[in-house]
Structure formats: structure tokens, C-alpha cells
Amino acid sequence: xxxYEEVKIKLGFEGQLEEVTLVLDEGALAPYDLxxxxxxxxxxxxxxxxxAKVTGAAVYTYxxxxxxxxxxxxxxxxxxxxxxxxxxxEKAKAMPGVHAVIDLSGDGRSRAKRxxxxxxxxxxxxxxxxxxxxxxxxxxEYEVLPHAVRTRDAMGEEAPQVGRRGxxxxxxxxxxxxxxxxxxxxxxxxxxxxxxRAAEFATLMEQADIVIEEEFETQCQTHTSLETHGxxxxxxxxxxxxxxxxxATFNVRGELMASLRPKNARVVGEYVGGGFGSKxxxxxxxxACARLARESGRPVKLMLDRREEHTSVGNRPDAIQxxxxxxxxxxxxxxxxxxxxxxxxSGAAGSGARNDVMYRLGSVDKIEYAVRTNTGALRAMRAPGxxxxxxxxxxMMDIAAERIGMDPVEFRRRNDDHRVRPHEFKLGADRIGWxxxxxxxPGAGKGPVKSGVGCAGTEWxxxxxxxxxxxxxxxxxxxxxxxxxxxxxxxxxxxxxxxICAEELGIEAxxxxxxxxxxxxxxxxGSGGSTTAPxxxxxxxxxxxxxxxxxxxxxxxxxxLPASELDLAGGQVVRSRGGSRQKVMSFDEACAMxxxxxxxxxxxxxxxxxxxxxxxxxxxxxAEVEVDVETxxxxxxxxxxxxxxxxxxxxxxxxxxxxGGVIQGVSYALFEDRVMDPIKGHMLNADMEAYKIAGxxxxxxxxxxxxxxxxxxxxxxxxxxGEPPVIATAAAIANAVYHAIGVRITSIPITPRKVLxxxxxxxxx
Amino acid sequence: MSRSPEDPGGSDPRAAxxxxxxxxxxxxxxxxxxxxxxxxxGAAGQKPAxxxxxxxxxxxxxxxxxxIVLRVNGAERKVKIRPMTTLLDALRDGLELTGSKRVCxxxxxxxxxxxxxxxxxxxxxxxxxxxxxxxLRTVEGLVGPDGALTPVQSAFVECDALQCGFCTPGxxxxxxxxxxENPSPTREQAAEGIAGNICRCGTYDNILDAVAxxxxxxxxxxxx
Numbered sequence: 001x002x003x004y005e006e007v008k009i010k011l012g013f014e015g016q017l018e019e020v021t022l023v024l025d026e027g028a029l030a031p032y033d034l035x036x037x038x039x040x041x042x043x044x045x046x047x048x049x050x051x052a053k054v055t056g057a058a059v060y061t062y063x064x065x066x067x068x069x070x071x072x073x074x075x076x077x078x079x080x081x082x083x084x085x086x087x088x089x090e091k092a093k094a095m096p097g098v099h100a101v102i103d104l105s106g107d108g109r110s111r112a113k114r115x116x117x118x119x120x121x122x123x124x125x126x127x128x129x130x131x132x133x134x135x136x137x138x139x140x141e142y143e144v145l146p147h148a149v150r151t152r153d154a155m156g157e158e159a160p161q162v163g164r165r166g167x168x169x170x171x172x173x174x175x176x177x178x179x180x181x182x183x184x185x186x187x188x189x190x191x192x193x194x195x196x197r198a199a200e201f202a203t204l205m206e207q208a209d210i211v212i213e214e215e216f217e218t219q220c221q222t223h224t225s226l227e228t229h230g231x232x233x234x235x236x237x238x239x240x241x242x243x244x245x246x247x248a249t250f251n252v253r254g255e256l257m258a259s260l261r262p263k264n265a266r267v268v269g270e271y272v273g274g275g276f277g278s279k280x281x282x283x284x285x286x287x288a289c290a291r292l293a294r295e296s297g298r299p300v301k302l303m304l305d306r307r308e309e310h311t312s313v314g315n316r317p318d319a320i321q322x323x324x325x326x327x328x329x330x331x332x333x334x335x336x337x338x339x340x341x342x343x344x345x346s347g348a349a350g351s352g353a354r355n356d357v358m359y360r361l362g363s364v365d366k367i368e369y370a371v372r373t374n375t376g377a378l379r380a381m382r383a384p385g386x387x388x389x390x391x392x393x394x395x396m397m398d399i400a401a402e403r404i405g406m407d408p409v410e411f412r413r414r415n416d417d418h419r420v421r422p423h424e425f426k427l428g429a430d431r432i433g434w435x436x437x438x439x440x441x442p443g444a445g446k447g448p449v450k451s452g453v454g455c456a457g458t459e460w461x462x463x464x465x466x467x468x469x470x471x472x473x474x475x476x477x478x479x480x481x482x483x484x485x486x487x488x489x490x491x492x493x494x495x496x497x498x499x500i501c502a503e504e505l506g507i508e509a510x511x512x513x514x515x516x517x518x519x520x521x522x523x524x525x526g527s528g529g530s531t532t533a534p535x536x537x538x539x540x541x542x543x544x545x546x547x548x549x550x551x552x553x554x555x556x557x558x559x560x561l562p563a564s565e566l567d568l569a570g571g572q573v574v575r576s577r578g579g580s581r582q583k584v585m586s587f588d589e590a591c592a593m594x595x596x597x598x599x600x601x602x603x604x605x606x607x608x609x610x611x612x613x614x615x616x617x618x619x620x621x622x623a624e625v626e627v628d629v630e631t632x633x634x635x636x637x638x639x640x641x642x643x644x645x646x647x648x649x650x651x652x653x654x655x656x657x658x659x660g661g662v663i664q665g666v667s668y669a670l671f672e673d674r675v676m677d678p679i680k681g682h683m684l685n686a687d688m689e690a691y692k693i694a695g696x697x698x699x700x701x702x703x704x705x706x707x708x709x710x711x712x713x714x715x716x717x718x719x720x721x722g723e724p725p726v727i728a729t730a731a732a733i734a735n736a737v738y739h740a741i742g743v744r745i746t747s748i749p750i751t752p753r754k755v756l757x758x759x760x761x762x763x764x765x
Numbered sequence: 766m767s768r769s770p771e772d773p774g775g776s777d778p779r780a781a782x783x784x785x786x787x788x789x790x791x792x793x794x795x796x797x798x799x800x801x802x803x804x805x806x807g808a809a810g811q812k813p814a815x816x817x818x819x820x821x822x823x824x825x826x827x828x829x830x831x832x833i834v835l836r837v838n839g840a841e842r843k844v845k846i847r848p849m850t851t852l853l854d855a856l857r858d859g860l861e862l863t864g865s866k867r868v869c870x871x872x873x874x875x876x877x878x879x880x881x882x883x884x885x886x887x888x889x890x891x892x893x894x895x896x897x898x899x900x901l902r903t904v905e906g907l908v909g910p911d912g913a914l915t916p917v918q919s920a921f922v923e924c925d926a927l928q929c930g931f932c933t934p935g936x937x938x939x940x941x942x943x944x945x946e947n948p949s950p951t952r953e954q955a956a957e958g959i960a961g962n963i964c965r966c967g968t969y970d971n972i973l974d975a976v977a978x979x980x981x982x983x984x985x986x987x988x989x
Contacts, residue, residue, distance in 0.1 A: 050922040053930030054914065054937055055989060056864020056904035063863035129847075226868045226876060226931040226965050273866070273931030274965050306869050490929030490966050656925045656971060663967030688869040688963060696956040699969040 009033055011613040013420060013644070013709045020611070022712055028606050029545060031717045032647045033710040039570070040503040041716075042708070044652040048495045048514055049271070049488070058271045061245040062303050064232045070099055072292050072302030073131040074285060075121040075138050076312070077113035080147035080374040080681025081162070084111040088139040089121060095137060097130040098123060099296035104288060105140070112164065113142075114346035115149075115374050116682045117311035119284045124292035124300045147374040149676040151318055151343045154373045162346055162372040170341070171348040173368045194367070201324070201365050204335040208326030210403050216323070216392035217747035218353070218730075220343070220674040221316040222309075223381055224693060227273020229313045230303030231286050233293040238263040240290060244282070245303075247275035247489045248526030253519045255282040260290050269517040272489045277380035278314040279489075280526050285313075310686035314379025315674060317342040319353040319388040325396050326362070329404055331414050336361035341369045342388075345377035355389035358459050358618075359397065359415040374681055380528060382661070383460070383723035387668060387730055391748065394456035394731035398738065402442075408735070409434060409455060420709055421457055421618035424642040427705055428455065431640045432622040443742015443762075448630045451637075454735025456728040458619040458643075462720030463608055463713040464534025469522035471602040472501060472540075472547040478588040480505060482544065483515040484536060486524025491722055492653030493532050497540045499650055500716065504544035505551075506568035507587055522602055530720025537649060537716040539605035547601040551590055558593040559584065612713035619643040619724050621662070623700075623732035627740040629759055632752030636666050636700040636733055643704065645721030646711040655704040658725040662702050665729020667694035670749050692749075833897050837862065838906025846893045852886075853877045855893035856903060864904035864934040868963075875962030878935040878942075879903050885942035887961070904934035907941065912989040917941045919987045920975035928966035936962050940976050949980050 003026040010017045010033055017034065024030065032041060052058040077084075084105040092101045104119045105111050113120065121138050125131040146160035154162055154169045162169050168183060175193060177186040205211050225245075231252075232243040240262045244252045249267045256265040259282075272279070282290075289302035304313065324337040340353050348370045356364045401411035409429050413422045429435070437453045445451055471483040482501040488494040498512040505512075515521060525535045548568055555573055556563035565575050566584065573584040624638040643658045671692035675684040685691040711717045730748055737755070738744045743762040745754050830847045837860060844859035853870075856862040856879070865888055868876035872890035879888045880902040907915045914922070917940045927933040936959065943950060943958035950958060955976040956969070964972070978984050 046922050047925060047927070049930070050925070050927060051914065051918075051987065051989060053927050053933045054904075054918040054921045055908055056862070056934045057989075058930055059863065060866075060931065062867065063857070065861065065863075129849075224965055226866070226874070226929070226963075272929060274929040276965070306871075490927075492928075652925045656928060656968065659970045660928060660967030663969060664965075667967075687871065687873065689871070689873040693963055693965065694967075694969075695963055696959050696969045696973065697953075699956065699973065702970045 009710070009712060010035055011710050011712045013423065013707055016423070017710070020712070022609055022611060024609060025607060029541060029715045031609065031712045031715050033717065034647070034708055038503060039506070040499045040509050042648055042651060045495060045499055045509045045650050047492055047653060048498055060227055060271045060273050061230060061232060061243045061269065062227050062273065064243045064301065066232060066234060066299040068298045069232070070124040070126065070292070070296055070298045070300045071128045071131050072122060072124045072289050072300045073128065073135055074104070074119050074288060074302070074308065075135045076117040076308065077120050077142070078116060079113065079142055079144050080116045080149055081145040082113050082142040083145070084113060084120065085141040085143050087121065091139070092123060092134040092137040095130070095134050097126040098134045099298060100124040100292045101134065101138070102288060102291050102295065104284065114163065115376050117308060117376065119288070119312070122288040122292060122302070124296050124298070147681045149374050149681045150678055151320065151341060151371045151373060153678060154343070154371050155341065162374055167372070169372045171370045171372070173350045173352060173370055175367065197365050201335060201337050204363055205326045208334045209329045210327055212325045212396065212399050212403065214323055214396060214399065214746060216321045216395065218319045218388040218391055219672065219748060220318040221381065221668055221672045222674055222691065223276045223278040223314055223379070224688070224691065225274035225276060225278060225309065228304040228306065228309040229279060229283060229285055230301070231289045232299060232301045233290045234299035235294050235297070240265045242267045242290065244269050244286065245272050245279060247272060247279040247487060247528065249485055249487050249517060249519050250523060251280055251526055252282040252286060255286065256290055259287050260294070267519045269487045272487055275489045275527065276382045277384065277528060280380070280528060283313065306688065307686040310674070310691060311683050312376050314381065315376060316381035316384065316388070317344055317378045321353055321355055321392040323355065323392055323396055325400060327400050327404065331404055331406055331411055333360060333415060334362045336364045338364070338366040341371050343371045343373040343375060345375050346372050347377055348372060349378065352385045353389035353392065354385040355393045357389065357393065358418070358457055359412065360417065375676065382664065382726045386723070386727040387665065390456060390458065390727050391731045391734060394728070395734055395744065395746070398454070398735045399744070407438070412457060418459065418616070418618050419614040420644055420707065421459070421620060424618060424620040424644065424707060425455065425457065427707070428620045428622040428640045428642045431703060431705065432624060432638070434622065438739070442739050445740065449626050449628050450740040451624065451626050452736040452738065452740025453622060453624045454732045454737070454739055455620060455622045456731035456735065458621065458724040458727040459616050460530055460720055460724040461616045462530040462534055464531050464538065464718065464720070465608055466525060466535055466605070468524045468535050468539040468605045469602050470497065470536070470539045470543040471522055471600060472543045474547050474551055474591060474594065474599045476591055476594045476597050478591045479513070480507065480511055481513045481515060482540060483521040484524040484539070485517070485519045485521040486532065486536065487517040487527060489527045491527065491532065491657060492650055493536060495653060496533060496537060496649040500537055500540040501544040504541060504548055505587070507571055530722040533649065534714055534716070534718040534720050535605065537718045538714045539603065541715050542606055543601050543603035546603045547599055550599045550601060551594065554593045554595060555584070555590050606715055608714050609712055613709060613711045617644045617646060617709065617719040617721070617724065619728065621728040621732045623729065623736045625733060625736040625740055627737055627755060629741060632755035634670055634737055634750050634755060636670070638701045639729065639732070640703045640705065641725055642707060643721065643725055644707040644709045644719070646709050646719035647717035648706050648708055649716065649718060651706065654706055654721055657721050658704045659702045661725025662729050663694055663699055664726050666698060666700065666733065668748065669730035669733040670694070670698070673749050833894060835893070835896055835901060836899065837901045838903060844893070848894065850893045851889050852879070852891045852893045852896045853888040856888060862903050862905050866931055866934060868931070875939060876932050876935040878938040878962065880938060880942060883945065885939055904937055907937070908989050914987045914989065915941065916979040916982070916984045917944065917975065920979040920984045921972070922987055923984060924971045924975040924978060926968050926971040926975040928968055932962060932964040936964065936972055940972065940979070943976065944980060950976065952977065
């Protein structure tokens, strides 16, 4: 039976700290808090890999070179909806310089290609050019079917069949079809449910003083990682070595093991050029690369090109959200009704917009519909579902506040149970000069360039977990290293692991070397859901702590001192006795006493602690915009981003995460949009000039305000920070644009054309 | 042959910035391919007269590629190329200088930025053969002989002006070129100056801080 011990600790944030008794597993470390002074944790530490990255020395998968390396390419289906009737690889196989050609068209039903640029075949050849020529030599006969590539095009009665015969295009996500239920019966039952719910909601709305109805639309966004998806695979007998541009090294390893059954697979992703949720799997290209390498007996590199990156490896789905909100004059929300549609691609996964979150919304009636289209499948994208959902929710909050004549920040505060977010709203409002700036009524600013400010909240829920482990080695010569097999996709994981190790060992952060991104090292998480830091940091702390105890045992043994009185701090072994502390020896001298050459400790991440301060972390953003009512151009001038992530481990990289999230949010709000050609069924802007991403000149001044929260849920009090900053920005900008011009634009991207059209509608009224 | 001012194949190749105009780029490519076919037709025995391109002799390139010499980071380096090989691919595949990244491969993102005769060029949009006789500098060539980072590189580290790092070499080259032209830019001028470079992680705010820090001369020196 497990034993427990109790520890008293102050939880909360500055100005609101409360003493709490936490129940810990016996021997577990008490969480980091705001009280104790730390020598490394919470400081601003340079990224460990920054110098490698600014000098070009960092080697990414795309840069990997191997003796005899072949280049892999994938043949893509040119039709948006087609079945492969026949495929002939022989001519390609016979070409000089071609070493392997494989069929990816599938068998039976899976020979259906449901979107343009789905994979059909792959080749490995001496050069990229020969590979391209070989692709052209593959003869494929297609049965071409009608397609629908835009969500609304697939929703009508007359819409072409997107999936296989009999599959409906529009699929409710929260109401399931029973196994023996016919499509017709299901449609009828659904109609009944909708009728019933509509009646219930209408009754509920009788209690409301004000009922607001609005429809919002958000676009499909692609991840556009700068390093495209891809791998280098190399077989050695029946073992495979793979370098992958991935945010989940262990997933890639697992998939290679499962599909190719090698004796062993090792996956390395030392540097990864972006992922944002699209790189959790080996993917079609990964398995193809491994097969090509096996078939050719040579190492193969298969990196997707820019077009493939846009079309075939994921996106954030669009959303059409129809929302009804009923509220009382005092600001109490009575009920919230949501119907939403979005396309997950040709499958029927949830494309859901998280639009009923954060605030007390009364009784919620929500049904979400997935709409099949002949487009590439969605993948998780930084805070999946949240930016699109919060975009509609936060505008509803503003509309409601205006209707009852209440300040939007005050209206949110009254409907928010979160323990930190109202404080964060206050910090942001003070910082941007909210009260002063909001004195100007919406659209009442003078001159052709009108200013406005708007706000929105955010939230996330990553406390980490799972059985991650780290290895810490302390060498006799004083070197220290920490290892884990997961990856650093640019968030700064490498650096915080080293920092925590340094904190525990009482040495400088720069003394620790972190090794990351190699599945031969201990198991770690995929970088998703903002879980990497809260999962790895307690594992890093535990293993460093255990290594420290071993080192101190060695010192105690050699010096005949009681180990329990020894600790490491300030680069020294210190002895505490009767309230006084004295230096015993330097860290280096201690290392010299290590028996053998090295102390090596691999420790498991302790379990999460049951009670903490706030089960989710939150944030608030304030945007200031300028809208030119003559050109329709929107410029974001300033964003205040208040964020918490529990105890901040590295202020430098935490601020970068938040700032980067804001810039991606600006890009989502104003520029990005996947444009599909309804006639040919192709993505029209699968490049980087017509698919617009915010650039340096679009960047507002960004003030990041980090709120340290002693949260207590794990031994580092760390909460995932990566995703929440991207959630609020588009909503805050939309609200600021309304404040500037006095007319609400209910779809993103907010293009000049939409602004001018909205202003024209306002004129007419 | 008359040429438009933006044509990189103009009589003085140093006068124009190569790789800026796609139309000019394609024209230049066509000319080089023509040069190759001349070489092939004259391959029977005697050596044909070397074709001239942009006022300079151009080596004859066969289908299997031919060796050219590029002056990169202060050293003459031999590299085997084909007529259509871009400078980016010659650097990455031929010379193992993989700091310059292939991202959009059509001059829209700046990740492949290098300096050609001190000017910022997207190396994906310049043919390797056009770089013969030019002074090329890549991100690998910035660090001093003693391993000291340049002020721009040090400022990037200091300001955390990078996340995944894939755009970083191009950004460093763009900021370096910017400061060479304008040693003390305003924030707006700095943003305009590097407007051809795209970062997906969203590091621009920190990059603009780094430009200001590098320009201030107050950046702490760092070594590789």
C-alpha cells in the first residue's frame, strides 16, 4: 500500500496566496512555489540550441546526408474524388537511376482517393529530378467522380457524394447513428431531436430579457511548418534507423515497428522545423520512405514539397457557427445554443469549435456537424477547436455586454468562475488603458483611420502526466547531462530540462548538456496538448534529485559525513547543521569522489498531485487596432498578452511562446485562408505567396505579461503554456475592429474587402 | 541582346539583384539551357568556343553535370552542378552548407537567403551557374575565425529571436544585410527591411528587438 505525507505550501498568485496542505506520495518532492528563491528556475536563460540555430550548425531532417542517399517522391492523385482503376509501375521501375517504386493506391475500397493530392505511388531514385521523371512514367487510370471541396457546397440536397456510397455528407458529432438504424431512420430521428431541442430552448428563452442571434464563420488554416514533413530511413539488416521531422519520436517508432516489423527501430529528431500539431505520425510518407529504403537497400530521404505540405498533411478546419444567447439585464446568461458545421476532410472526425467554454453560459444546447468534403484531412493544430470557438464566443460576450450597457471586461468577470482569469483581465485592461480608450463609442473615432481596443480570454488544461523518464548522468570530470527521447519542436524543452537539472544540482544552467530527440533514450511524450513541459519537467526534477542524492552519498562516504546533512547549492556541497550552513567542497571536487566514472540515474515522473490551486491555466489578451475606413485595411498596433503557465520555468522561452501565439493569431485573424477551386477541386494557394502568413511588417508591439501561479498539481507546478496564447488573439482583434468602426465583421480573415462591405452595409442602414 | 533592367542576365550582372524577378529568372534559365545544347552539339572532338553569359565565360554543362567553382565564405569550392541546379541546391547538396533552408523553393519566404556580392539574395531563385565569379556568403560564413558570433547572431540568442529555428539562418542573413545598408534602422524600417522573410513560429517581435540590440552595439559577445 502506498504511503502518503502531508506538506504545507502556499498556492495561488501574487496578491492571492493561500496556505494549503497537500497530500504527497511518500518521498515525493513538494511542488515548486512562489515563495522559495530559485537560482535557475524562473530566470531568463538563453536557449541551449540557440547558437547552433543562428550559425546554421543545427542539422534538421531535411539537412541529413547519408552515403548513397536516394531521394524519394510521392505521386499524387490529381482528382478531388476518384477511384484508382489500374496502376502500372513497370516503366518507372525500368528507368536508369530509379531504385524502388511502390504502389500506395491501396486495395479494395481504399483505392478511393477522396482529395486532390492524396498519395498514389512513391519512388526512390538517385536524384530528385530522376524521381520526378519516374513519377511521370507511372500510368494510372482513374474513375473520376463528382466532388465537393467547399463546406457549403457539400451541405446542400444536391451535393455530390463525398465519401462512399450511402454515407451522408453532413454527420452530427454528438448524436450517434445506431448500428441497425438506416440512414433514413437516423435522419428522421435527428430531425426529431432538433425539433425537441428547439422547443426546449424557445421555452428557456422566455426567461431571457434579451436574445441575441449571430452567425460566425472561420476559415480553414494550414499548419505551414517551414520544414515540410519527411524522413530519412536507412536499414541495417532487419533494423531501421530513421531521422524524422516529427513532434512525436516515439509515435513514429511505434508506427514503423507495427507496419514494417523490423527487429528494432530507432527514431531521431534532434531539430524539428515546426509542427504545430501536424507531425504526430510517421504518416503515409513515413511508411513509404521506410519501404522504399528496404526495397532499394539504400538510405532514402523523402521530404514533402510545399504543395504537399499544404494539401496533404493536415489543417485547422473551418467553422460555421450559428449561436443564440439569452440573457437577463443584470448580465446573467440564461442559455446558449450552438449549431456548427466544419469540414474534417472526407472522413467524419470531430471538427469541433470549442465555443461553450470559459464562462457561465446557462443551459447549453450544442450540436456540431462534421461536413465531409473532398479535401485533405484535418489534424490537430495548436489548440484544436479553440481559436475558432473562442472567436465566436468572445464576440457574443461583447455583443451581450453592449446590449445590456455593461463594460465588456466587467461582464466577463461576472460570468467567470476561473480563479486567475479575472485578475489577468484586470492586469491587461490597466496596461492598455482600457477605461480611457473605451470612452470612445464604437465607430465614433474621428478621421479615416479609426482606432479600437478589444479583449478576449483563453484557457488550457495541461498538467502533464504519463510515465516519462529522464536519465541524468554526472561524470567524474564534472560534466552533467540529462536525456529524454522526446523532442523540442522550438518550444524550449531542451533548455528547461537542463535548467531544472541545474536547479536541483545547484549549478549553473549552462553546465548541463541536454540530449533530446532520440528514441534510444528514455520514453517521453509527443509534443501535443501543451503537455511536454508539464510532463517532462517533473521527470527531469526527479531524476536530477535522485542523482544528487547519489552524489551526496558518495561525498558522505568519502568524507565520513552524514549524507542527510548535505545538499548542493551555488556550485558547492553545503552542510546544514544546527541552523548554520557551511561549504564542504565544490561541485567539481564532489564529482571527483564518484566511484567508477559516472553516476547514472533514470527516474520516473511522479504522479500528479490531486489538489492544486486552479485545475486549468488561463489568460487574457487585449488588442489595439487601426482600421482605415477608406482602404479597409486593418493593422494590429499593440497586443497585451497576459498568460499563466503555473510556475514559469524559463521566462525567456515562455515569453516567446506567448508572443509567437499572438503573431499566429494575428495571421489567422487577418490573412490566412485555404482557397479551394470548386471546379477542379484543387487548393489554389498551396504555396507561400498566395497563402498569406503574417510577416515582419504585420507584427504589432506585443507586451507579454506572465503571471506566476503556484499551482501545485505537479512537482514543478508547471502548466502547459504553448497553446493558450493562440486562442484569444483573433477574437480580441475582431472585438477591437468593432470598437473602431462600429460594425461587426463576423468572419475571418478580416480582409479589406470585408471591412469595406461591412461599412457599406452600415451606411445603408 | 537588349535586356530589361530587372533581367539578371544583363550585361553587368552585378548591377542587378538576381533572383528578384521570376520572369527574369526564367529567361536566365532558358539562356543557360541554350548554352548547354551548344556544348553538346559541339562535343564531337574539338572543344567548342565557351559560350558567354552575362559578359563572362560559362563552363559547358553536360546532362551528368559539370564542375564549377564557387567562391563561398572566402574559399574557392568546386561543385558539380547541372544547368538547372539552383544556388541553394548547389550549396546544400554539393557543398554540404545546409544552413540555408529550402522552404518554399520559389523566393517567397526568404529561408534560403544568402549574400551575393554583399546583397541579400534568395538562393532558391538564382542558378548556381550565375553565382560563378561572385562573392558568396552563407550563414555558416558569418562566425569569425575565433568562433565569435556576429552582433546579429549574438542578439538573436540574447533576444530569443528563434523558436524552431528553420527560418533563422535566412533571418540572420536578412538582418545582417539590413544593418549593412542601414546601421541604425527604426523598428518600422527594420520590419520593412526583412519583409521578405517568413517565420511560422512567430518570432518577429523578438527579431526586431534583436536588430535594435545589434544596432545599439551593446550586445554581449558570444562564441560558438
